[in-house]
Amino acid sequence: MMSFSSTTEHRPGPPPGAVDSLLEVRNLSKSYGPIRVISDVSFDVPRRSVVTLVGENGAGKSTIFNILSGLTAQDSGTVRLDGQDFTPDSHRKAVARGITRVFQEQSLVQNVPVYENLLLGEEARFTRFGQWIDRNAMIRTARQIIEEAGLDVDVRRKTGDYDFSTRQSIEIARACLTPTILRGVAEPLVLLDEPTSALDRRDEEAFFTLVNKIRRYGSLLFVSHRLTEVLDISDVIYVLKDGAMVTRVTPDETDEHQLHGFMVGRERAADYYYENRQQPPGTAAPAIRAEGVQVLPDGPGVTLEVRPGEILGIGGLLDSGKSRLGKAIAGVIRPLAGRVAIGDGPLRHPEIGHSTRKGLGYIPAERLTEGIIAGFPTAWNFSTGSGGDLFSNRFGLWRGRKERSATLAHIDALAIRSATPDLTMARLSGGNQQKVVLARWLERKPDVLILDNPTRGVDAGAKQEIYRVLRDLTDQGVAIILITDELLELIGLSNRILILQHGGVVAEVPAPPDAKPEEQHLVALMLSGPGQPAAASPPPPAPAADVPAEAKPAILEAAQ
Known part of the structure; x- marks a missing residue:
């Protein structure tokens, strides 16, 4: 029987320069007081790829995302984005470099129209004479984002009028498409933190279509607990356990039960639901x-x-x-x-x-x-x-x-x-x-x-x-x-x-x-x-x- 202990072969990823990577992370560590959250984590995101991080809750996935999106700073380690050192000290600076994020919990303002949520923080791009906001221009840009994402949404409607799944799709569209449509970023990196956990089946289909569209010119770093979905969508999978990198695999090298074993240190029980x-x-x-x-x-x-x-x-x-x-x-x-x-x-x-x-x-x-x-x-x-x-x-x-x-x-x-x-x-x-x-x-x-x-x-x-x-x-x-x-x-x-x-x-x-x-x-x-x-x-x-x-x-x- 295969062992899933912490002694599993450690494959932190290829050395720098071994692949053409959009993102390179080396020996990243972070602690909160006495609690070590991540320890010497290294991985790569190749250009135009989908890379997935899996692990139990508390394994350190969200902390890595927080560092990459400028919400917190690492204690040690280095990050390079598109061949340059990357140390954002704010979310805005991360976005300016082409990194956007869909958070695990929704961050939309429900009592404003969809177009305002899609372009939140970008209003200065639509001002005239430094004072008046051209709302018609905002609506046109928002419609372009929605159409590109393949969503059936009226951008003028209040965001809260839509159900939870549709709101999640709107947030995914914002993260995936605004870097290119609005800022002209040549190769965006999109961080997706459990984006499909609240989507119904029809919205999931639209999401996977959008992912395939994004990977033509950018890359995605993906976190999901749906292991079947992980195997379907990923080019490379990294497994975290207790803040450390356990292994690196590709979908054709593993299956759902083996991934579960790497994550929790044991095989999934046959009687999973007791x-x-x-x-x-x-x-x-x-x-x-x-x-x-x-x-x-x-x-x-x-x-x-x-x-x-x-x-x-x-x-x-x-x-x-x-x-x-x-x-x-x-x-x-x-x-x-x-x-x-x-x-x-x-x-x-x-x-x-x-x-x-x-x-x-x-x-x-x-x-x-x-x-x-x-x-x-x-x-x-x-x-x-x-x-x-x-x-x-x-x-x-x-x-x-x-x-x-x-x-x-x-x-x-x-x-x-x-x-x-x-x-x-x-x-x-x-x-x-x-x-x-x-x-x-x-x-x-x-x-x-x-x-x-x-x-x-x-x-x-x-x-x-x-x-x-x-x-x-x-x-x-x-x-x-x-x-x-x-x-x-x-x-x-x-x-x-x-x-x-x-x-x-x-x-x-x-x-x-x-x-x-x-x-x-x-x-x-x-x-x-x-x-x-x-x-x-x-x-x-x-x-x-x-x-x-x-x-x-x-x-x-x-x-x-």
Whole structure:
């Protein structure tokens, strides 16, 4: 069996001058206080190529991106861009040299038009007489960017009018095309940090078309936890572990399971979703009931129930209303109609404060805007959901020592890398931030947990840790509603799956551990027309959790 220990052959990349590289990184190191984040990292980005960095959350990928984009300075090491020394001390200077970036969390201003976001910071190029902004010229340039990217977007519309996936596509287009269209950069370098984690299938197709267009005259440095996607798009793959470079491979030298092994130091478990621990929910009274919950103006009401120890999966396209349904059941937003009962309580209009007191926890999809306050310490973010009861006494005095000890206990239990109670959340990787959000609700020992894309932007090893925690919770009788865009995750974890279209349930699909439905079947249900029947019983299950190679074209074709 192949070993994936830290003694794996170290191949930091070819020596300087061995290839015609747009970017050369040598012996890069960075520490934050006593914590060493990256150590002697070296790699190359050849001209007109796609180079991918993979590794667990906390492996140092975002730190490398921060150095290259001028947001932080390395402690030691050198960077050369297009044959010249490159040490930007600001993001603006990095952009001026032709380096642009798509951040892991969106950085668009939602209440301004799309064209203003596309050209944010470039307004001086469109001023007349130094005072008046030529908005028509901005709109024409923005349209050129959008058309070149192949997007169906009105640049005059408010950015927030578009869904999360479309906003992500707008941000990708801005990073990929403005260096050439606006600044005339001959060979741009685009840094893509988890750009596809929130894209639906149709937008993914547009993204890959855009990547192939960019690589004709520039290069891309890519970070993704979707290893199948990494193998499809990359020319070279570098693997980071614990801040050090483990190996350098090409897609034809490796596969998904081997990459996972390099990243985490072990092979991926065959039972990745712990399906052997999936238990039937039994006949106990429902832990949560929803009746007639309506979330879209023209949509029907949704009625469902989840029993203790059961995972109810909810799937659908981005416009299906599945995220709004989760928010409505939790009481984060008020549904247009319908009521919810938690435990043996009465049906009532859901409200998040009441739901939390009754034993419900909710983890949102958009971590940075809804899940955390990035500038605040880890301990503060951890205790946010429990400040009124668990961490203050009856006189309202804060119990800081208890907060700190509880935070440390969860950091240890969930292996939250590089975290301390006093470290700000902005210093943690996206996956470790997500673990803090999960820990917030584990501390409350909920009876019901609603999770919306809980592993978005999380590496394969951390995903498996989260899956284990979810199985532990079901063993304890917690009822879980899982909303996710990851089909294999939806299939592998759920007891039953509800498929939504236009805010209503079009199918309920059983998913027992010995007869899991196929991806193709769920995709067909998501895409079936209004008048088409939605079969409730799945076809015979695939022999393995992974999609057969011959089935992938059919799935992609169905999703167009």
